[in-house]
Amino acid sequence: MFALKVLCLRIYMRIFKGITVILPFKWPKIFDGPGSSLELCRYIANQGHKKILLVTDSMLAKLGLLDAMQVELEKQGITVVIYDGVMPDPTIAQIEAGVSVLKDNNCKAILAVGGGSSIDAAKVIAARGKSDKSIINMAGLFKIYFSGTLPLYAVPTTAGTGSEVTIAAVVSDPKQKRKLPIIDLKLMPVAAALDGELMTGLPAHITAATGMDALTHAVESYISRNALKHTDVKAIEATQLIMANLVTAVTDGSNVAARQAMVRASNLAGMAFTQAGVGYVHAIAHNFGALYHTPHGVANAIVMPYVLDYSKSSCTLRLADLAKACNIGLADANNANNEQLAEAFIQRIREMKHKFNIPTKLAALQRKDIPQIAAAALKEARFTYAVPRYMNKATCENLISQMLVE
Numbered sequence: 001m002f003a004l005k006v007l008c009l010r011i012y013m014r015i016f017k018g019i020t021v022i023l024p025f026k027w028p029k030i031f032d033g034p035g036s037s038l039e040l041c042r043y044i045a046n047q048g049h050k051k052i053l054l055v056t057d058s059m060l061a062k063l064g065l066l067d068a069m070q071v072e073l074e075k076q077g078i079t080v081v082i083y084d085g086v087m088p089d090p091t092i093a094q095i096e097a098g099v100s101v102l103k104d105n106n107c108k109a110i111l112a113v114g115g116g117s118s119i120d121a122a123k124v125i126a127a128r129g130k131s132d133k134s135i136i137n138m139a140g141l142f143k144i145y146f147s148g149t150l151p152l153y154a155v156p157t158t159a160g161t162g163s164e165v166t167i168a169a170v171v172s173d174p175k176q177k178r179k180l181p182i183i184d185l186k187l188m189p190v191a192a193a194l195d196g197e198l199m200t201g202l203p204a205h206i207t208a209a210t211g212m213d214a215l216t217h218a219v220e221s222y223i224s225r226n227a228l229k230h231t232d233v234k235a236i237e238a239t240q241l242i243m244a245n246l247v248t249a250v251t252d253g254s255n256v257a258a259r260q261a262m263v264r265a266s267n268l269a270g271m272a273f274t275q276a277g278v279g280y281v282h283a284i285a286h287n288f289g290a291l292y293h294t295p296h297g298v299a300n301a302i303v304m305p306y307v308l309d310y311s312k313s314s315c316t317l318r319l320a321d322l323a324k325a326c327n328i329g330l331a332d333a334n335n336a337n338n339e340q341l342a343e344a345f346i347q348r349i350r351e352m353k354h355k356f357n358i359p360t361k362l363a364a365l366q367r368k369d370i371p372q373i374a375a376a377a378l379k380e381a382r383f384t385y386a387v388p389r390y391m392n393k394a395t396c397e398n399l400i401s402q403m404l405v406e
Helices: 002-022 036-046 058-063 067-075 092-104 116-128 204-223 229-251 256-276 280-292 296-314 316-325 338-355 367-382 393-401
Strands: 029-032 051-055 079-083 110-114 152-156 168-173 178-183 191-194
Touching: 029 036, 036 067, 036 152, 036 191, 051 067, 051 092, 051 116, 067 079, 067 110, 079 092, 092 116, 092 168, 110 116, 116 152, 116 168, 116 178, 168 280, 178 280, 191 256, 204 229, 204 256, 204 280, 204 296, 204 316, 204 338, 229 256, 229 316, 229 338, 280 296, 280 367, 280 393, 296 316, 296 338, 296 393, 316 338, 367 393
Parallel strands: 029 191, 051 079, 051 110, 110 152, 152 191
Antiparallel strands: 168 178
């Protein structure tokens, strides 16, 4: 019976891949390099906007990270209204509060400045600005395509989510202890700035966690059965940049070159998984976040080696490709066998986690919660992610149980 289900899912995902190829993606205009956030501000002014809602979190506002952008926008004749009520894993209530600020001040465009939470929140605020549909009813695929969104611009201040180039936003529903993925072409920002200078003050543990998030995007998109030639190119380049620069960004946060390389990697990985998709790492990590409020990058980093170990038999060549691209493995990688290279790549991820003090198991995980987490993860992945190797519920529960601290 399980084999039949897998066959049906493979056929479905092959059709889904064909649809993905013809979807009319409209990628944002990208401003890349130190100081590019101010270039974006001038671009926004040239679009004719007169009043803009700046969506961010209170910490960035207190640190003064918004000041230069606010001054530049006002210099260009734009009134800036700030909503800084976004917190990690933004909730329905936080987003609706932002919608109220948007409407009360009659803002007609949105600038998101922050990590993935701020950008995701801004995406949904932009959608709610054009629609009375509830956030719960927006969850799923293409529920806002016809209503559209207000113009959205993004400046990521972490190098991890790639939200500035994705068509997805994730909203937390604390009442139901779940996360609501909203996926629609209309959620893509109009333009974004990749400004590594904004990240030089980011703490090491956040740099590490967000960097591992970007790595998860790159790896899962590359081993996805929905991968395409152009997503492969982006995923490989992103993986190379991360392997070459993440340690430096963590240990020497003021290194602008490493910061710029990481935000570029995050951007490439975001474009790759927007079309190729992710997999079980994200499906399980989302549920760790929903249930235990585990930071998304940390959750991904914990889960990734377990899922790659399970999936390896079905994606050995793909993992070996990544090892070769990053010069990971035996001294003469071209003559090493693919199984050794795949294992070496997974081992490198474990070593990076250890270097960054990211645990191998999840302290918050409770055995009684595992059936619920497994069921939710499998439901999320079933018709969305073209994973290299499918799991049944018992297998998924067993894999998650390996992350228990006992």
